Amino acid sequence: MKSALTIGTILLLSACVPTTTPTTETKPSTKPTAAAPKAPQVTRSASSGVSAYKRVAQRVEPVAEAACRSFSRDMPRTFCDFRITVDQDARKAPNAYQSVGSDGRPVITFNINMLRTIKNDDEVAFIMGHEAGHQIARHLVKKRSNANAGALLGALVMAGLGGDPTDGANLGGAIGAQSYSKKFELQADRIGAHIATRAGFDAITGARSFERTGGSNSLLSTHPPGADRFNTVKQTVGQIRAAKAQGKTAPITWQ
Numbered sequence: 245m246k247s248a249l250t251i252g253t254i255l256l257l258s259a260c261v262p263t264t265t266p267t268t269e270t271k272p273s274t275k276p277t278a279a280a281p282k283a284p285q286v287t288r289s290a291s292s293g294v295s296a297y298k299r300v301a302q303r304v305e306p307v308a309e310a311a312c313r314s315f316s317r318d319m320p321r322t323f324c325d326f327r328i329t330v331d332q333d334a335r336k337a338p339n340a341y342q343s344v345g346s347d348g349r350p351v352i353t354f355n356i357n358m359l360r361t362i363k364n365d366d367e368v369a370f371i372m373g374h375e376a377g378h379q380i381a382r383h384l385v386k387k388r389s390n391a392n393a394g395a396l397l398g399a400l401v402m403a404g405l406g407g408d409p410t411d412g413a414n415l416g417g418a419i420g421a422q423s424y425s426k427k428f429e430l431q432a433d434r435i436g437a438h439i440a441t442r443a444g445f446d447a448i449t450g451a452r453s454f455e456r457t458g459g460s461n462s463l464l465s466t467h468p469p470g471a472d473r474f475n476t477v478k479q480t481v482g483q484i485r486a487a488k489a490q491g492k493t494a495p496i497t498w499q
């Protein structure tokens with residue numbers, strides 16, 4: 245049985261790779277495609293990008309699933325059964341995101357322009373691990389409850405001001421959904437660094453895409469600055485290496 249909560253999470257997804265414009269919460273299936281984005285800086289052909297994606301997914305998916313299961317014993321089995329897909333729509337700006345399908349399985353999607361801008365397998369692995377991190381840390385569920393709390397508060401405030409409570413609910417819901425976005429991105433970066441490393445990739449090289457995208461310093465951006473994200477990955481990899489030097493495996497943490 246699907247819970248109402250699970251169904252609610254279908255409506256939210258997390259867009260994770262800032263490109264020319266930061267992407268916010270969207271429903272990919274219903275959102276009309278915006279005007280053609282500025283041509284991305286492609287580094288490879290579509291088929292080469294898809295090959296890299298498949299090659300990396302074979303190694304990262306089992307690691308991500310095992311990591312997810314270790315934190316999700318209270319969840320249905322589908323919760324960690326990642327589906328990894330490619331959106332072939334070449335009109336979309338480079339992006340990768342995590343969502344939840346109607347069957348309750350988490351879905352990690354890279355679009356084709358994302359795969360054409362990626363420089364190496366380490367970048368694919370890190371981003372894939374980052375997206376899995378959103379699922380492991382239950383960010384979509386948390387964003388949904390933040391949105392609901394914000395909508396309720398917004399409606400009450402707007403009604404108190406004599407305005408339309410629906411407007412207040414819409415605004416409050418949007419603010420609520422974003423309220424933890426930057427924190428969630430850094431948490432997903434930590435988990436992504438662990439997953440990529442465990443799958444045998446170099447997470448620091450993988451996080452160098454931040455140097456190209458730069459993150460975003462906009463107040464309303466859902467993403468922290470690229471330097472913060474890169475430093476978070478470096479710090480996490482430092483902890484992983486320190487544990488390894490003592491013959492231990494660093495536990496996955498994200499707080």
Ligand SMILES: [Zn+2]
Pocket residue numbers: 258259260261374375378428429432
């Ligand atoms: Zn993200």
